[in-house]
Amino acid sequence: MKSIRALIVDDSSVMRKIVERSLRQAGIDITQVFEAGNGAEALGVLQENGVDLILCDINMPVMDGLEFVKQLSGVEKARGIPVVMITTEGSETHVVQALSSGARAYIRKPFTPDQVKERVIPILAG
Amino acid sequence: MKSINEVIGTSKVHQDWVPLLEVAAREVFELMLGCKLAPLPDSVEENFDITSMVGLAGQVCGMLSVRCAQKAAVVMASKMLGTAPGAFGPEVQDAFGEIANMIAGNFKNKVSGLGDGCLLSVPTVITGNDYSVHALADTAGLEVRFLFEGMPLAIILELHS
Numbered sequence: 057m058k059s060i061r062a063l064i065v066d067d068s069s070v071m072r073k074i075v076e077r078s079l080r081q082a083g084i085d086i087t088q089v090f091e092a093g094n095g096a097e098a099l100g101v102l103q104e105n106g107v108d109l110i111l112c113d114i115n116m117p118v119m120d121g122l123e124f125v126k127q128l129s130g131v132e133k134a135r136g137i138p139v140v141m142i143t144t145e146g147s148e149t150h151v152v153q154a155l156s157s158g159a160r161a162y163i164r165k166p167f168t169p170d171q172v173k174e175r176v177i178p179i180l181a182g
Numbered sequence: 183m184k185s186i187n188e189v190i191g192t193s194k195v196h197q198d199w200v201p202l203l204e205v206a207a208r209e210v211f212e213l214m215l216g217c218k219l220a221p222l223p224d225s226v227e228e229n230f231d232i233t234s235m236v237g238l239a240g241q242v243c244g245m246l247s248v249r250c251a252q253k254a255a256v257v258m259a260s261k262m263l264g265t266a267p268g269a270f271g272p273e274v275q276d277a278f279g280e281i282a283n284m285i286a287g288n289f290k291n292k293v294s295g296l297g298d299g300c301l302l303s304v305p306t307v308i309t310g311n312d313y314s315v316h317a318l319a320d321t322a323g324l325e326v327r328f329l330f331e332g333m334p335l336a337i338i339l340e341l342h343s
Binding site (some may be wrong): 067068069070071073074077115116117143144145146147148149150164165166167168 | 209210213214259262263264273276277279280283284286287288291297298302304
């Protein structure tokens with residue numbers, strides 16, 4: 057598997073670090089990690105940088121994760137980048153909303169590194 | 183699993199949520215911190231000086247709070263991050279807020295119907311011990327208490343039905 061650049065979007069800096077650590081524990085070779093505290097910041101990051109994978113929370117101030125995923129389709133540079141939602145919002149409605157908005161996978165908090173591996177590796181391999 | 187329609191409305195059935203609250207908390211500590219919570223013996227003295235709170239709004243309104251000593255919160259943050267315990271600061275507050283957020287989310291996902299019908303606020307963390315919290319709750323709060331690494335920890339859910 058090639059090395060990747062990841063964008064991690066979460067209003068908690070601690071959670072961003074945990075997600076990054078989980079990706080590395082999953083054996084994913086990450087050359088660069090970009091971080092954003094909400095969807096609007098993440099859109100700004102994507103205007104300036106290319107990434108291969110986005111991991112995104114839902115409940116965030118300013119712009120939440122569902123709105124971010126919707127707006128992502130309008131960003132030329134971001135087309136086709138897989139998005140994985142990582143969130144406490146685990147209801148079926150939220151899962152359906154996220155997946156129908158363009159997310160490729162959904163991980164509920166609390167999560168284990170193995171769960172991250174199970175969801176993310178197939179996406180990167182595909 | 184009980185449906186939301188079966189459980190909302192009386193304080194008696196709210197007591198049925200106590201085991202769900204306990205499991206929700208245990209799962210967060212086991213999966214995200216890699217440690218098991220122990221039962222709290224009656225003899226342990228509590229000296230809580232940090233509280234994180236997450237609001238619930240929708241079919242159920244209220245507030246979930248997590249309370250412990252700051253030194254316990256420092257250990258929690260270190261376990262979440264996989265680092266040695268450091269000084270108390272913003273990163274500890276952030277981690278402690280996330281713990282409340284995950285317990286609240288995990289709890290509502292365990293009550294059928296509540297996952298869709300109830301939204302969570304972003305967490306708020308208060309430090310110090312000279313304050314009182316007055317939630318607009320109209321039922322007795324649900325409370326579970328544990329020992330975390332030998333230090334007491336309380337998780338309280340106050341509800342406005």
